[in-house]
Amino acid sequence: xxxxxxxxxxxxxxxxxxxxxTRVRVIDLTQTLSPEFPxxxxxxxxxxxxxxxxxxxxxxxxxxxxxxxxxxxCGEHTGTHFDAPIHWISGRNLANNSVDTVPVAHFxxxxxxxxxxxxxxxDPDYLLTVEDILAFEAEHGRVxxxxxxxxxxxWSKRRxxxxxxxxxxxxxxxxxxxxxxxxFMVQERDVLGFGSExxxxxxxxxxxxxxxxxxxxxxxxxxxxxLQCLCNLDLLPPTGAVILSAxxxxxxxxxSPLRVLALVEDGQ
Amino acid sequence: xxxxxxxxKRKNPILRTRVMNLPPSARGRVALGLxxxxxxxxLMLQVCERCASVQYPPRxxxxxxxxxxxxWRNQTGEGELLAVTILRHSNDLYxxxxxxxxxxxxxxxxxxxxxxxxxxxxxxxxxxxxxxxxLDRSGQAVLVGFPAQExxxxxxxxxxxxxTSDPKFRKIxxxxxxxxxxxxxxxAMVKAGADIVWVGVAEPWKKPPGWDAxxxxxxVTAVPLDVTDSKSVQTLGGELGGKVxxxxxxxxxxxxxxxxxxxxxxAARDEMEVNYFGLLRLSQAFGGAxxxxxxxGPASATAWVNLLSIYALSNFPxxxxxxxxxxxxxxxxxxxxxxxxxxGIRVINLFPGPIDDEWNxxxxxxxxxxxxxxxxxxxxxxxxxxxxxxxxxxxxxxxxWREDPKILERxxxxxxxxx
Numbered sequence: 001x002x003x004x005x006x007x008x009x010x011x012x013x014x015x016x017x018x019x020x021x022t023r024v025r026v027i028d029l030t031q032t033l034s035p036e037f038p039x040x041x042x043x044x045x046x047x048x049x050x051x052x053x054x055x056x057x058x059x060x061x062x063x064x065x066x067x068x069x070x071x072x073x074c075g076e077h078t079g080t081h082f083d084a085p086i087h088w089i090s091g092r093n094l095a096n097n098s099v100d101t102v103p104v105a106h107f108x109x110x111x112x113x114x115x116x117x118x119x120x121x122x123d124p125d126y127l128l129t130v131e132d133i134l135a136f137e138a139e140h141g142r143v144x145x146x147x148x149x150x151x152x153x154x155w156s157k158r159r160x161x162x163x164x165x166x167x168x169x170x171x172x173x174x175x176x177x178x179x180x181x182x183x184f185m186v187q188e189r190d191v192l193g194f195g196s197e198x199x200x201x202x203x204x205x206x207x208x209x210x211x212x213x214x215x216x217x218x219x220x221x222x223x224x225x226x227l228q229c230l231c232n233l234d235l236l237p238p239t240g241a242v243i244l245s246a247x248x249x250x251x252x253x254x255x256s257p258l259r260v261l262a263l264v265e266d267g268q
Numbered sequence: 269x270x271x272x273x274x275x276x277k278r279k280n281p282i283l284r285t286r287v288m289n290l291p292p293s294a295r296g297r298v299a300l301g302l303x304x305x306x307x308x309x310x311l312m313l314q315v316c317e318r319c320a321s322v323q324y325p326p327r328x329x330x331x332x333x334x335x336x337x338x339x340w341r342n343q344t345g346e347g348e349l350l351a352v353t354i355l356r357h358s359n360d361l362y363x364x365x366x367x368x369x370x371x372x373x374x375x376x377x378x379x380x381x382x383x384x385x386x387x388x389x390x391x392x393x394x395x396x397x398x399x400x401x402x403l404d405r406s407g408q409a410v411l412v413g414f415p416a417q418e419x420x421x422x423x424x425x426x427x428x429x430x431x432t433s434d435p436k437f438r439k440i441x442x443x444x445x446x447x448x449x450x451x452x453x454x455x456a457m458v459k460a461g462a463d464i465v466w467v468g469v470a471e472p473w474k475k476p477p478g479w480d481a482x483x484x485x486x487x488v489t490a491v492p493l494d495v496t497d498s499k500s501v502q503t504l505g506g507e508l509g510g511k512v513x514x515x516x517x518x519x520x521x522x523x524x525x526x527x528x529x530x531x532x533x534x535a536a537r538d539e540m541e542v543n544y545f546g547l548l549r550l551s552q553a554f555g556g557a558x559x560x561x562x563x564x565g566p567a568s569a570t571a572w573v574n575l576l577s578i579y580a581l582s583n584f585p586x587x588x589x590x591x592x593x594x595x596x597x598x599x600x601x602x603x604x605x606x607x608x609x610x611x612g613i614r615v616i617n618l619f620p621g622p623i624d625d626e627w628n629x630x631x632x633x634x635x636x637x638x639x640x641x642x643x644x645x646x647x648x649x650x651x652x653x654x655x656x657x658x659x660x661x662x663x664x665x666x667x668x669w670r671e672d673p674k675i676l677e678r679x680x681x682x683x684x685x686x687x
Contacts, residue, residue: 035494035499035500038471038473041473047532047534047535048538053496055498056498162472165473167473167475
């Protein structure tokens, strides 16, 4: 009988040991893919992203006596999902701009989490400002290059789809970043991307900002990414967590539903 | 005069739910001509092209001159009641459960003498009557003698109510309560005396005009239902299937595109997903429960209504993918009808022309108002017909389609839908 495989003594071994002892916790930032979870709605004459749908193939029955499985369908931008630069017209000519060509190292990256949930409780149209970022930095230090910037709003706690979408006659009212904040994140801090709890990275009224949908336009135009429909951001520390966010490897894909995980070390 | 029907008592839950025994349904091929006309609410009889005699029962050749040249022609049904008798015994299960049963002999002004079921408002012979054709619970044509003049509460007569699907005191599911048609149908069903109107809600974050006013009606209850979502349909089927008496399948997607005017398949797929697969999902989730309650007292399960389109008969190229989805839905509706008929549930198909809604903005009038479509739906349920072509455009298309489907196809290809 051979000896048991030796655990190394390097960084990975330490990480595995820390996860197993829960000194590093793994936190799920993903909404469950279900038919009830709302999908983005464009004006009805436009092309639409498919909602998540699921059909049974068999369930230990005459269609397949010993097994249970389903077929599902959805769009690239259904549920908790990743936006690649090719998603937006501003990023269409960049290199490695689709989910199958994005450098895989970007799928493991640090995150800073800016807490805006009190502002959003007062104003669902709240826009993250440059001042918010600077105030965060005064307390926690400068946002490092190559990190995700997540905006915590607690929007994901709105379990009722109508409250989550928050439509009225003038459209959707959900939080997001201001155009100036996006420019700052891109030009001054070189972030990897922006993450949001609402249905898009841009605010519900983002079409009326300059440029329209600034987070999509400016982030993707400079090769950065988006994550949206995130949840559990209230369980993350302001700094120090690491995000695992690998989308499906869809050929020339503009995005993909995915499982977003955070690694959080005790004491953070 | 018929007594107005009173609200039926609640069902006694310890008794076995009555099983539907259908009336005799065997008909020869020739006799189906009577059924085809009755399915549209018309009385037609064979008229000999040689000697002009009107004959009944239907035959292969004229009983007077033996000519085989017989044409089905509309009849007024006016005539004289010659005699009345009351059946007090029958070996047929359907009639046995409904004894006593009045039948009469009527001599039509047009010639033939008929044996007919009698509406309760018809008195003793001799009396002027009007004979109409109705579909019985087996879906076959039968003849009914009505009083010469319309009287109040005629629809409440037990013989007639059993053959038709009056919304009064019934529980109705409208699969899309938000669309203009869905809202109009809900209002019409409430006005027609429905007990409960459940209106399906997909995409709960969207609130169309009129929605709050509809939900303010005490009979109306919103229920989550998205016909593209099997889980949603199955869940509602489980919750309401055993209570619904009439399913109105009105959820539809309509996009004004042909093949070349819209790249890709997304809009066409949405149409098929709702208009065709939605109907399939609903049929699987609600069909069985409806069939099980087809004889469940005076407010039994009774009907299934499909909102199709006149474009189901022949493709209207400017709305070509919508036409294709409605043609698919028509075919499935025929399958549903064949399966439901064996249980005594009527399947009613409506074939409107352009409806006056947001997807027909560029269509010239005449367009069918949602309220007019809703009225046609109520009338179809009350009359117990199977196929309805409401509005001028639908009537014109139907006539041209019957005359020659090939000519209609060519006319439509030239864009002459309503030329």
